[in-house]
Amino acid sequence: MIRIAWSNLRGASGRLGAAVIAIAVSVAFIVASLLFSQAFGDTLRNQVQAEWAGADVAVTAADSADEGATVDAGAESSPLTESLASTISDAEGVRSAQLTESAFVSVTSSGTSVSGTATNVPDGQQDLLEGSAPADDDDVMLREADAKTLGVGVGDTLTLGTFDGSGRSSDDGPTLTVSGIMPGSSSTGIDLYLTDAGLKSAPGELVPDSIRVVADEGTDRDTLAESVTSAVSEAGVGDAATVQTVDEVVEDQLESLSDSTDMLSTIGIAFGLLAAGVAALVISNTFNVLVASRTRVLALFRAVGASRSQVRGAAIVESLSLGIIGSVLGLGLGYLLGWGLSAAARAFWMPEFGEVAVTPAALIVGPAVGILVTVAAGLIPAIRSSRVSPIEALRPVDVPAAAPRIRWVRLSLAIVVGAIGIGVCLAGATSQSVVLGILGCFALFVALLLGTRVFVPPLVALLARILALVTRRSPSVQLAGRSASTAGGRTASTTGALLIGITLVTAVVVGSASLQRTLELATAKDTPVDLVVSEAGAGSGAGSGASSGIGKKAESVLDDSPIVEDRVNVPAASASVEVDGHTSSDDLAITSTEAAADTDVVRSDGYDVDQGTVMLDPTSVGIDDSADDIDGGSATISIGGKETVLKVVTSYDVPAGTALVSGEDAEHIDAAAGDDLGEQTWAKISDDASTSQVEALGSELDAVGVKADAGPAQNRAEFASMFQVALAVVLGLLAAAVVIAVIGVSNTLTLSVIDRRREGALLRALGFTRRAMSRMITIESLLMTVIALVVGAGVGTFFGWVGTASITPAGSDPVLSVPPGQVGLIAVAAILAAVLASAIPARSMSRIAPAKGMSME
Numbered sequence: 001m002i003r004i005a006w007s008n009l010r011g012a013s014g015r016l017g018a019a020v021i022a023i024a025v026s027v028a029f030i031v032a033s034l035l036f037s038q039a040f041g042d043t044l045r046n047q048v049q050a051e052w053a054g055a056d057v058a059v060t061a062a063d064s065a066d067e068g069a070t071v072d073a074g075a076e077s078s079p080l081t082e083s084l085a086s087t088i089s090d091a092e093g094v095r096s097a098q099l100t101e102s103a104f105v106s107v108t109s110s111g112t113s114v115s116g117t118a119t120n121v122p123d124g125q126q127d128l129l130e131g132s133a134p135a136d137d138d139d140v141m142l143r144e145a146d147a148k149t150l151g152v153g154v155g156d157t158l159t160l161g162t163f164d165g166s167g168r169s170s171d172d173g174p175t176l177t178v179s180g181i182m183p184g185s186s187s188t189g190i191d192l193y194l195t196d197a198g199l200k201s202a203p204g205e206l207v208p209d210s211i212r213v214v215a216d217e218g219t220d221r222d223t224l225a226e227s228v229t230s231a232v233s234e235a236g237v238g239d240a241a242t243v244q245t246v247d248e249v250v251e252d253q254l255e256s257l258s259d260s261t262d263m264l265s266t267i268g269i270a271f272g273l274l275a276a277g278v279a280a281l282v283i284s285n286t287f288n289v290l291v292a293s294r295t296r297v298l299a300l301f302r303a304v305g306a307s308r309s310q311v312r313g314a315a316i317v318e319s320l321s322l323g324i325i326g327s328v329l330g331l332g333l334g335y336l337l338g339w340g341l342s343a344a345a346r347a348f349w350m351p352e353f354g355e356v357a358v359t360p361a362a363l364i365v366g367p368a369v370g371i372l373v374t375v376a377a378g379l380i381p382a383i384r385s386s387r388v389s390p391i392e393a394l395r396p397v398d399v400p401a402a403a404p405r406i407r408w409v410r411l412s413l414a415i416v417v418g419a420i421g422i423g424v425c426l427a428g429a430t431s432q433s434v435v436l437g438i439l440g441c442f443a444l445f446v447a448l449l450l451g452t453r454v455f456v457p458p459l460v461a462l463l464a465r466i467l468a469l470v471t472r473r474s475p476s477v478q479l480a481g482r483s484a485s486t487a488g489g490r491t492a493s494t495t496g497a498l499l500i501g502i503t504l505v506t507a508v509v510v511g512s513a514s515l516q517r518t519l520e521l522a523t524a525k526d527t528p529v530d531l532v533v534s535e536a537g538a539g540s541g542a543g544s545g546a547s548s549g550i551g552k553k554a555e556s557v558l559d560d561s562p563i564v565e566d567r568v569n570v571p572a573a574s575a576s577v578e579v580d581g582h583t584s585s586d587d588l589a590i591t592s593t594e595a596a597a598d599t600d601v602v603r604s605d606g607y608d609v610d611q612g613t614v615m616l617d618p619t620s621v622g623i624d625d626s627a628d629d630i631d632g633g634s635a636t637i638s639i640g641g642k643e644t645v646l647k648v649v650t651s652y653d654v655p656a657g658t659a660l661v662s663g664e665d666a667e668h669i670d671a672a673a674g675d676d677l678g679e680q681t682w683a684k685i686s687d688d689a690s691t692s693q694v695e696a697l698g699s700e701l702d703a704v705g706v707k708a709d710a711g712p713a714q715n716r717a718e719f720a721s722m723f724q725v726a727l728a729v730v731l732g733l734l735a736a737a738v739v740i741a742v743i744g745v746s747n748t749l750t751l752s753v754i755d756r757r758r759e760g761a762l763l764r765a766l767g768f769t770r771r772a773m774s775r776m777i778t779i780e781s782l783l784m785t786v787i788a789l790v791v792g793a794g795v796g797t798f799f800g801w802v803g804t805a806s807i808t809p810a811g812s813d814p815v816l817s818v819p820p821g822q823v824g825l826i827a828v829a830a831i832l833a834a835v836l837a838s839a840i841p842a843r844s845m846s847r848i849a850p851a852k853g854m855s856m857e
Helices: 002-011 017-051 082-089 144-150 196-200 221-234 246-293 295-303 308-348 360-377 379-386 390-394 408-431 434-470 475-486 488-526 552-560 663-676 691-703 711-755 757-765 770-807 820-837 839-846 850-854
Strands: 057-061 094-109 112-120 139-143 157-161 175-182 191-194 207-215 241-245 531-535 564-579 588-591 613-616 634-639 642-650 658-661 678-685 706-709
Touching (some): 082 094, 082 207, 112 144, 112 196, 207 221, 246 308, 295 390, 308 379, 360 379, 552 564, 552 678, 588 678, 634 663, 691 711, 711 770, 757 850
Parallel strands (some): 139 175
Antiparallel strands (some): 057 207, 094 112, 531 706
């Protein structure tokens, strides 16, 4: 058995190269994913440990869901207080005890606002890259990655602010100067370290986080934890506080953050298994062709005494050897890929990203998958090889075994599974169930792969006949179609591998575009106007007459901007608004969307206000909570000595400093404003505008003295950026499966050339030129690719729509969006891949000499 296997391997070493590459790529994908996720986990551990550096024991508030977590009567809502910290500092073995607090704030720097957490400078963390720790109330210290995110250095300033009910940030807080930069980054977002006095002046509500306890010299952490626990109990806090060593706290936080690393591993392994599945098709196809080409050799083995089990065992040993070789190569390639990914992460993302370390999981899981997939893919060909009888040695090689034209059992099974899959897909789309959508798509995909043996060969033959008519019955086209349709199993397997890659890539592209368009329409329904511009310091930009508008400079900025598609000036009266005893601190701009009804600036009728009502943001009149209480109430609009009472409709989506009314009500309010009637400018921003372009436009408008609310445009740009990044990542992950599929096409064509040398020699003897022979192989590759492209694009588009409909939030209508440019690129890439995959086999076919080919057995 071993000798037979060794003989087979030596005889087919050149033919098995592509199969080895397919195994190596899939194993490398899995290994690299495991190594990268392990490095990411080590990075999180280092970050968490850095945040607790210098402390030995931590006291935190107990989870309110824990039994017995009660606070004695008269205690504050949080058990963590300065009083408790003082009590702990007097305990035995305690050097110091520091109460740390934090507040959720907005951070504005260079016109960019992000969310962050203001907290105390922790004791013991004085390892600075540059500058010094905060000394004054207006000093702040940042970590290196956070400083890069904000674009600041030592000596630069940033402004803190709060978030209103609509989620908009304000920069009405203190301005701080960066005094120092610490190494690393925060595991939970941007952290700003202030002095205790500076933290008290920070906007937002301060929330106690923990009490950091530092041990005296010679006191171990476990002993210190016992001492602190006794002090906490004596303070009357009871079970409301939890005392842990810093080691225990780090492990708890890592466990809560482990979902990120687990998700990375899961995604990587999932795409690796997908690549392994495609590799299995390539491997199975390779072994099937090899068994067919070895029929006479296997029959001779049987004739000289080899048993069926020996022939079958030799085939299994051959696939096992192939799996081991490919897995070893994949292991090395995966390590190099993981090392490269971590190096790129350190260079472009996180300087302190962990080094790749070889783990038992990476050493075992990747190679195990590669070996198992290879052996499993070789089982059916191994069984076929054992069924060769000795009499097969006398049969002419060129006579193929008869096969049924239609495989009814396979066809029936594919139809049943496909019908179930389509039904489950539709159920998932209508009920917005992601689970049903995934199950339905998977079932339909299985049905598609089952049916490839049934529908691919006839479709290839049909396409060849159509192409032959166009090319005036070109012999190369006719022979290519005959060859592909005759070897139905080989053609179906190769096309199936391509079909997987094209279907998934199309599904991702269409699904991403559809979901993005669906969310854009939903956003446009809530915020129809991308950008609203008014004079700084006034809600409406009221000035000395409507002609003043927002100013010529601002209009010039808008006209010169490459992202502004259209703009319109709308009348906006500056008025005082009073609602339920609350009056706006600044006058609000009272305007109507009907003034822009004849333009393309307004994306939807989301601001369509009924007569007698006014739509406003509750926070604009000083109401932060209970907005529902004023919905339907009365608003008094005072302007020009006249008062207009309208019914309130609350919305957090109206432009900042603006209230919207109907066209009829706007006419009366504008008339009351008289000569003081001002203007706002509404602009439509292009759909492909980036966040940086929107921010730059806002900065330019601010520089010329006007106030701009570009929140909707910014949100739309952020959505688009997020989708583009996600699309690039997923397509990059799918690249392994596509590469393996292309390798499979090349391998199949190469094996086909080897098996058709006598046919090629005969064609050359009949007058076929080398160019015609080469063209025949290329056309055969293109026929399979076009079928995979048409079917895969259609099914992938359906999958994209099902995915979009399954995850679309309730109340939104899913929209199918097929980006022609991206789908066209998929088609072009597939055609180019087909041509490249056929290059070597076509060259080999063209070099067959008539005399040499005819002399072969």
